[in-house]
Amino acid sequence: MNIGQQENRQGRLIKKIFDRFTDEAAQEVNLLKSRPDFRPELEYFVDLLAAGRDPATIANRTGRKVVALMCLQAPLELFHVYGLQPFKIFGGTMVAQRLSAPQLPAIMCPMLRSALGELHLDLAGRNGEKFLAWVAPTTCDWVVKIKDMMEVCGVKEDPPFHRLELPHLKDRDESQERWLEEIYLLKTFLSELTGIKKIKRQDLANSMRLYQKTWHVFSRLIDLKRQGFAPLVWFMVITNSFFFDDVEKWSAAVEKALPLFTERPKNGPNVFLAGSPIFFPNLKMLHLLEEAGLNVVMDDLCSSERIFPGAVFCDDLSEHGLLKALAQRYHQGCLCPTFSDNDRRINNIIAPAHKDLYQGVVFHVLKGCHPFDLESLTLESRLKDLGFKFIKLETDYTSEDSQTLLTRLEAYRSSLVN
Amino acid sequence: MGYKIGLDLGSTAIKMVLVKNNEITWSRKVPTAPGQEALAMELVKGAVSECGLTEADIDQITATGYGKKLMTAAGLTVDEISANAHGLHLLSEGRCRTIINIGGQDLKVININENGRIADFKMNDKCAAGTGRFFEQVARILDTPLETFGELSLKADEPLELNSTCVVFAESEIVSLLAKGVPKERIIKGLHHSVARRITHLLGTRYASKEGDIYLDGGPSQNKGLLEALEDELLMEVKVLPNPQFTVAFGATLSVN
Numbered sequence: 014m015n016i017g018q019q020e021n022r023q024g025r026l027i028k029k030i031f032d033r034f035t036d037e038a039a040q041e042v043n044l045l046k047s048r049p050d051f052r053p054e055l056e057y058f059v060d061l062l063a064a065g066r067d068p069a070t071i072a073n074r075t076g077r078k079v080v081a082l083m084c085l086q087a088p089l090e091l092f093h094v095y096g097l098q099p100f101k102i103f104g105g106t107m108v109a110q111r112l113s114a115p116q117l118p119a120i121m122c123p124m125l126r127s128a129l130g131e132l133h134l135d136l137a138g139r140n141g142e143k144f145l146a147w148v149a150p151t152t153c154d155w156v157v158k159i160k161d162m163m164e165v166c167g168v169k170e171d172p173p174f175h176r177l178e179l180p181h182l183k184d185r186d187e188s189q190e191r192w193l194e195e196i197y198l199l200k201t202f203l204s205e206l207t208g209i210k211k212i213k214r215q216d217l218a219n220s221m222r223l224y225q226k227t228w229h230v231f232s233r234l235i236d237l238k239r240q241g242f243a244p245l246v247w248f249m250v251i252t253n254s255f256f257f258d259d260v261e262k263w264s265a266a267v268e269k270a271l272p273l274f275t276e277r278p279k280n281g282p283n284v285f286l287a288g289s290p291i292f293f294p295n296l297k298m299l300h301l302l303e304e305a306g307l308n309v310v311m312d313d314l315c316s317s318e319r320i321f322p323g324a325v326f327c328d329d330l331s332e333h334g335l336l337k338a339l340a341q342r343y344h345q346g347c348l349c350p351t352f353s354d355n356d357r358r359i360n361n362i363i364a365p366a367h368k369d370l371y372q373g374v375v376f377h378v379l380k381g382c383h384p385f386d387l388e389s390l391t392l393e394s395r396l397k398d399l400g401f402k403f404i405k406l407e408t409d410y411t412s413e414d415s416q417t418l419l420t421r422l423e424a425y426r427s428s429l430v431n
Numbered sequence: 432m433g434y435k436i437g438l439d440l441g442s443t444a445i446k447m448v449l450v451k452n453n454e455i456t457w458s459r460k461v462p463t464a465p466g467q468e469a470l471a472m473e474l475v476k477g478a479v480s481e482c483g484l485t486e487a488d489i490d491q492i493t494a495t496g497y498g499k500k501l502m503t504a505a506g507l508t509v510d511e512i513s514a515n516a517h518g519l520h521l522l523s524e525g526r527c528r529t530i531i532n533i534g535g536q537d538l539k540v541i542n543i544n545e546n547g548r549i550a551d552f553k554m555n556d557k558c559a560a561g562t563g564r565f566f567e568q569v570a571r572i573l574d575t576p577l578e579t580f581g582e583l584s585l586k587a588d589e590p591l592e593l594n595s596t597c598v599v600f601a602e603s604e605i606v607s608l609l610a611k612g613v614p615k616e617r618i619i620k621g622l623h624h625s626v627a628r629r630i631t632h633l634l635g636t637r638y639a640s641k642e643g644d645i646y647l648d649g650g651p652s653q654n655k656g657l658l659e660a661l662e663d664e665l666l667m668e669v670k671v672l673p674n675p676q677f678t679v680a681f682g683a684t685l686s687v688n
Binding site for chain 1 (some may be wrong): 497510511512513537547548549550551552554556557
């Protein structure tokens with residue numbers, strides 16, 4: 014086969030996958046919009062997700078150039094002050110994996126495999142707009158190697174690629190100093206990328222205030238979930254769409270949606286959902302949790318409650334003080350399992366159980382997502398020693414295991430209510 | 432009046448029990464095939480007819496198993512893990528604390544408390560290794576009826592060390608062993624130990640019952656060779672009730688209580 018034929022074949026494959034990709038998303042959108050608790054105020058979030066995640070769409074919507082972000086440790090406020098739209102790369106489609114899977118290890122995080130496939134679709138593209146740059150905090154092994162995998166998968170995008178070296182020990186002074194250096198390097202990178210030589214201290218403070226305000230609205234939504242009023246499906250549709258629009262518009266839409274959540278689900282018991290991220294349109298696990306009658310009132314998924322790490326407050330309003338506050342919040346405040354000294358994360362899950370805020374933990378592991386898989390062993394042991402219930406469910410993006418997952422969830426529910 | 436029906440619509444067989452006063456009065460199974468509800472209703476009609484009952488005598492139909500939601504005639508549905516726990520608790524007269532259930536396409540390990548409620552459980556992931564489907568496949572490869580596996584296994588002195596319980600890879604391994612002239616008995620014994628080790632790993636230390644008994648149920652539990660291998664690997668006695676395929680269907684009828 015000559016190069017021309019290969020390119021032709023790849024082009025046809027991408028077109029075919031793109032059509033199926035659209036179908037997969039449309040099916041989930043139809044499912045969401047046909048739910049009895051769907052309301053017009055939620056349409057904004059569903060439509061954001063349905064419209065796709067290619068940089069051109071996001072750039073047109075936000076009026077900002079888009080920087081792809083591989084993990085959540087890079088301060089969003091910093092992107093904002095440089096007039097950029099950070100966009101966390103998640104992959105949620107099963108079918109997109111077909112474009113990347115042949116080049117990748119058989120057992121690999123399906124979320125990133127899907128994301129790599131979706132990048133092909135973006136590039137095959139629609140308006141030809143590319144991410145202005147890539148920023149990758151070195152978290153899990155898959156993210157550390159993402160640039161190599163992009164090349165292996167033939168994602169021929171060559172924008173500036175900036176790595177943030179993430180210290181995996183959070184509580185050491187040296188680590189925090191090291192991370193602050195990385196934040197300064199990110200600032201330099203963004204400065205060179207945009208040509209903005211100097212940012213005003215006041216602009217950075219304003220940007221931080223904007224995210225504080227957003228956090229305030231978001232925390233009210235979290236409270237509604239804690240009380241059982243905001244169903245997880247809608248909570249996650251809202252959080253999944255966080256990076257798809259300007260943060261102020263998103264925040265305003267959340268505020269508008271808050272009054273919708275007034276009805277507590279009839280079923281229970283209450284559970285904590287921990288583990289690997291869940292992203293649109295692969296909301297399989299959320300639908301199964303509902304079907305099994307489990308009410309998720311808390312979670313620690315980075316595509317959900319941890320989508321951004323909370324408000325950053327600061328007494329020292331010098332530029333250094335602001336950057337230091339951002340560095341601390343995004344490093345020490347981060348509850349990603351990739352850190353080595355991570356008791357805070359485990360305690361964050363266990364502590365609410367002592368207050369009867371939930372009756373059990375459902376731990377979701379995407380096959381190949383090693384940090385969560387490994388961490389589940391510690392968590393299971395700690396929870397069971399304390400007499401709390403725990404179930405781990407390993408899955409991927411296929412639907413063939415839905416029945417067996419449902420069986421487990423139903424039995425788990427029985428064990429919680431008895 | 433006073434009869435209850437429990438239907439367990441599994442991946443390889445549909446099992447039905449007719450129960451009165453917590454006693455099984457009639458039981459039967461048929462292989463799973465397309466049209467599960469019709470097959471199950473045939474069983475119901477058979478029970479009613481053979482026992483000289485009318486439909487009015489049936490107070491409740493409860494369905495469990497993977498096909499439970501296909502049973503529109505069922506007044507109640509219950510998950511098979513809870514049904515298994517209820518059933519074995521009553522049939523073992525409260526002595527059971529751990530259940531090892533081998534189904535058509537899954538392995539389950541269930542810890543139950545003194546009231547017959549689920550304390551904890553584990554299941555195999557998306558892999559049919561060591562399940563009923565695995566045994567069926569091996570029987571085909573060995574061209575040997577599955578019902579004779581137990582007897583053949585007990586005839587072998589030493590089990591052969593087998594590497595795979597994967598349905599796909601076991602085939603090439605077994606074919607290779609047969610080509611080398613290894614007797615079927617040793618291969619079968621090796622398979623039983625291989626599956627028993629898999630179950631032991633699933634069971635883990637946390638599941639090993641410190642008090643109460645361990646019971647094996649599901650279709651393959653009638654295989655005495657597997658039972659022997661399991662006891663050997665676990666270093667514990669493993670009990671099997673009469674008619675172990677009907678425990679889940681029986682438990683389903685109790686779950687409503």
